[in-house]
Amino acid sequence: MITTAFAYLPSSHLPLLGLFDAFGDLAFVIKIMVFSYVLYWLFIVFREQQLLLGLVAVIAAYFMFVHAVSVTILVLLFFVFIVMSGHFQFIIDMGVLPIMGMFGFHEAGHGQGEEMKMQEIQKKMQEGVSLSSEEIDLFKKQQEKQDRYNESAHRMLSSGFGGQRQQ
Amino acid sequence: MILFLSDIAFWFDIMKWIVLLWLAYYYYNWAKEHLPFSPIFAMVVGFILIYYLVIQHPFIGAIGYFGWAIISSSLLLLIPSLFRFFSLKK
Numbered sequence: 001m002i003t004t005a006f007a008y009l010p011s012s013h014l015p016l017l018g019l020f021d022a023f024g025d026l027a028f029v030i031k032i033m034v035f036s037y038v039l040y041w042l043f044i045v046f047r048e049q050q051l052l053l054g055l056v057a058v059i060a061a062y063f064m065f066v067h068a069v070s071v072t073i074l075v076l077l078f079f080v081f082i083v084m085s086g087h088f089q090f091i092i093d094m095g096v097l098p099i100m101g102m103f104g105f106h107e108a109g110h111g112q113g114e115e116m117k118m119q120e121i122q123k124k125m126q127e128g129v130s131l132s133s134e135e136i137d138l139f140k141k142q143q144e145k146q147d148r149y150n151e152s153a154h155r156m157l158s159s160g161f162g163g164q165r166q167q
Numbered sequence: 168m169i170l171f172l173s174d175i176a177f178w179f180d181i182m183k184w185i186v187l188l189w190l191a192y193y194y195y196n197w198a199k200e201h202l203p204f205s206p207i208f209a210m211v212v213g214f215i216l217i218y219y220l221v222i223q224h225p226f227i228g229a230i231g232y233f234g235w236a237i238i239s240s241s242l243l244l245l246i247p248s249l250f251r252f253f254s255l256k257k
Binding site: 022025036053087098 | 198201202203204212215216219220223224227238241243244246247
């Protein structure tokens with residue numbers, strides 16, 4: 001469908017649109033590669049049953065010709081969520097979110113600053129220095145956070161495997 | 168006499184051919200690995216990949232190869248450790 005849409009573009013009049021020819025070629029190559037992947041998985045599953053392999057290969061080819069875009073999207077989703085999921089999750093948790101936090105779009109990067117402030121507040125409290133209203137607010141917020149965390153941890157431990165282990 | 172060796176275009180050409188040959192080998196190998204049940208089919212798919220991704224669109228083929236090499240070499244997993252050099256603590 002995508003390739004036919006590109007075929008109607010007047011690429012001969014607009015040299016820059018020659019790019020679309022490349023996209024058409026790429027679409028074909030991606031289809032071939034996805035079909036190869038599907039065949040590879042089918043081969044692994046039906047390695048012992050040659051007849052089934054043949055039948056399923058024909059069905060896969062039919063799906064590839066009729067619903068190439070949907071099959072490609074499915075294979076891509078499989079790759080992103082199953083094959084590469086660990087990679088992406090680690091990069092998002094440890095790389096992307098801290099970067100967003102540095103620019104104020106996520107709380108991942110703020111934690112460090114608050115931690116430092118809390119240490120200063122505790123030091124002041126030990127020394128008996130009076131706190132400003134901002135510092136008191138921060139202290140209360142941290143206390144509430146801690147309480148919430150303790151409560152949820154307690155709830156988790158007292159249910160499920162934690163509870164069974166205690167009994 | 169050996170001045171041609173200092174010609175940057177000469178070495179660029181050599182490198183270009185090495186990269187193209189490597190790409191062709193990589194894509195043919197990809198076809199062979201993913202279609203182990205049929206050598207003829209592997210050859211057909213390998214030829215299609217080489218024709219489109221090495222001969223027709225070598226830059227797209229190179230981006231595909233190097234992108235996949237970066238992802239699968241887990242080089243990206245080292246990115247978070249770069250941020251240890253830029254701590255926010257004051």
